[in-house]
Amino acid sequence: MSSSTSDRRLSELWSCVTLDEASSLIDSTSSPFSLQNFVGGQYIAPPDSLTSSSQHITSFEPKTGRPIYTLPCTQPHAVEAAIKAAKAAFPSWSKTARAERSAILWKVSELLQQNREVFAIWESIDQGKTLERARVEVDRAISNFSYFSTFILHEQTAARMVDGVALTYEHRSPAGVFALISPWNMPLYLLTWKIAPCLAFGCTAVAKPSEVTSMTAFLLGDIFQKAGVPPGVINIIFGDGATTGAALVASPLINGVSFTGGTQTGIAIRRLTAHQIGKHLSLELGGKNPTLVFADSMVPSVRERTIRVAAMAAFENQGEICLCGSRIYVEKSVYNDFVRDFTAYVREKYVLKQTVGAVASLQHCDKIKRYLELAAEQKATFHLGGAPPTLNEDEAQGYWIEPTILTDVAKNSAIQIDEIFGPVVTITPFDNEQEAIQLANDSEYGLAAILLTTDGARMRRVGEQLEAGLVWVNCWLVRELGTPFGGMKNSGTGREGGEHSRDVFTVVRTLHLPAY
Structure with a gap:
């Protein structure tokens, strides 16, 4: 040209x-x-x-x-x-x-x-x-x-004095x-x-x-x-x-x-x-991030926020964000209420061609469809979505996947293990805090986690045990550009952001100047 x-x-x-x-x-x-x-x-x-x-x-x-x-x-x-x-x-x-x-x-x-x-x-x-x-x-x-x-x-930068010997x-x-x-x-x-x-x-x-x-x-x-x-x-x-x-x-x-x-x-x-x-x-690298929903986050005063954050973390950008919370774990006492309210909220707020776009490529669309077909074969319950996805005739010309909510998915299913990277989430109940932590950490990945609770002690107690480089409490995708960004386990190595980016793009040497 x-x-x-x-x-x-x-x-x-x-x-x-x-x-x-x-x-x-x-x-x-x-x-x-x-x-x-x-x-x-x-x-x-x-x-x-x-x-x-x-x-x-x-x-x-x-x-x-x-x-x-x-x-x-x-x-x-x-x-x-x-x-x-x-x-x-x-x-x-x-x-x-x-x-x-x-x-x-x-x-x-x-x-x-x-x-x-x-x-x-x-x-x-x-x-x-x-x-x-x-x-x-x-x-x-x-x-x-x-x-x-x-x-x-x-x-x-840092300078230190070795008394009477050198400045470094x-x-x-x-x-x-x-x-x-x-x-x-x-x-x-x-x-x-x-x-x-x-x-x-x-x-x-x-x-x-x-x-x-x-x-x-x-x-x-x-x-x-x-x-x-x-x-x-x-x-x-x-x-x-x-x-x-x-x-x-x-x-x-x-x-x-x-x-x-x-x-x-x-x-x-x-x-x-x-x-x-x-x-x-x-x-x-990749992520298969957990969202933990505790019963105290489903009380009337904060229920709307809990549902909104969990839905945003699941379906923003068609779920094509490495930080999305695609494994949702809910305390058993509020599990049914959460599934009902979450499904209703997603059905209303995340609508194809309005607030949900198309997935990025035909190859990726086909990959997601294969996971949905697997979910149907494994008798998972579809609260939203289907396999294959139900699309209008005009939508079939693009790469459209309806937001999908699944329950009754086995712990060892590829749907729970693999990074699908699309608008597909699973919801699973847990009995207590320790089980929630165990379920959250039961992944080869460790990029991000979302913790939904009103208990201040639990925020620290659970948050500090989650094997994730980024933990959000009652929020999601909040970033201050100086904080370290990166994951644990198979989610990568190294951190970027502020001084952490400086570590990536610079080399450091220590000079020793004699004090005499």
């Missing part, structure tokens, strides 16, 4: 300020829009992607199933070229004054704010989420850049060139959660969004140009995990990897980099 054609198509994308306008643009094009890599500060097409259709990937709109755009499946030599661009930019960027880096990141946040609705529109179309949900995530992307732009201006102090420097790989469920938010601290702490990067949801990452390149990010500091390449992602993380020129995605992919990254001992790894 020529530069003039690329500029024209970018202009067309930016001009869409409503969902209808974006949909009309897709309908009016004779062929899907072609995304280009952003390398060295400009959009380029890898030469081999121009000659081989097998090295293109087509992305489809989840709500309709129609093709939206194609993207290159960037081949290893083109991946290496992007890495070399980042490596060439590192010496200058790593020595750029913090105030200058801060100003550039702040400009990125301002430009995102100015284009908030355009980003939300394309995020909604590309991922399947509702426009309202997309707006929330664009706001969080804006916060990622504004937060880290100021964080680096107020860092502290910690000195940090940027760790180098990073591979930043983000998933398809919250594309812009999770990609910027990596890019913002990486650049703030003086590192350069090659970012690879999911091949399923690449549109907002493509637009982000234009924002970086306009904000004055120097060429090569951030490069964005497109492609799949097996070809593009594997070449990226395995390169010896990459000093660190920040990855959010599935546990099996995290294991593959560990294997690919096992011999590269010095490579920084931050892996935020």
Whole structure:
């Protein structure tokens, strides 16, 4: 694609300020829009992607199933070229004054704010989420850049005196060139959660969004140009995990990897980099998160909040959030009341094509359907949903899964064990506090947990025993960007956020200065 054609198509994308306008643009094009890599500060097409259709990937709109755009499946030599661009930019960027880096990141946040609705529109179309949900995530992307732009201006370090011998102090420097790989469920938010601290702490990067949801990452390149990010500091390449992602993380020129995605992919990254001992790894992986509902949270004064939080944690973004509470455990004395009220609330508040979007891809839709078919085979009780899902004729053209509530699911069922990552929850009774903790912790995962109770002592007593990196009490998805984000067990390794992101993107040395 020529530069003039690329500029024209970018202009067309930016001009869409409503969902209808974006949909009309897709309908009016004779062929899907072609995304280009952003390398060295400009959009380029890898030469081999121009000659081989097998090295293109087509992305489809989840709500309709129609093709939206194609993207290159960037081949290893083109991946290496992007890495070399980042490596060439590192010496200058790593020595750029913090105030200058801060100003550039702040400009990125301002430009995102100015284009908030355009980003939300394309995020909604590309991922399947509702426009309202997309707006929330664009706001969080804006916060990622504004937060880290100021964080680096107020860092502290530690100094200690060894009496009469030496003064010691910690000195940090940027760790180098990073591979930043983000998933398809919250594309812009999770990609910027990596890019913002990486650049703030003086590192350069090659970012690879999911091949399923690449549109907002493509637009982000234009924002970086306009904000004055120097060429090569951030490069964005497109492609799949097996070809593009594997070449990226395995390169010896990459000093660190920040990855959010599935546990099996995290294991593959560990294997690919096992011999590269010095490579920084931050892996935020899967989750099969519990929600614990105690009887005191179902008293009339707080019942509505309990139902609302449990439903939000189950069905926001079609359940396609790694932090969703898909295993609900309810104290037996209020179990029947909870199932009744929860089902009624979800039926009213979480409605397909209104407050519930489509799931991200045909492959993922088929995966969820297989779990629903398994639930039917295992004689689980469907309080909402069905197997196969009941859809209207027009809905059948997209990837739609009705919110599904299951009871009578065996403890050892794959439905209770596997990360389904969709609008499917199970509800199971428990007798007492210790059983609740045991059930919650009976998982290979340990990313998040939701605890619903009014007992202050229980909040601490149970919360501190849950094997989860993030525990929410009577709320969900509340984030302060300085707190550590990450999981236990098979939910990953490392933490990001504030000083924890600094640990990922910097190296620390201790200097000892003699006192004489």
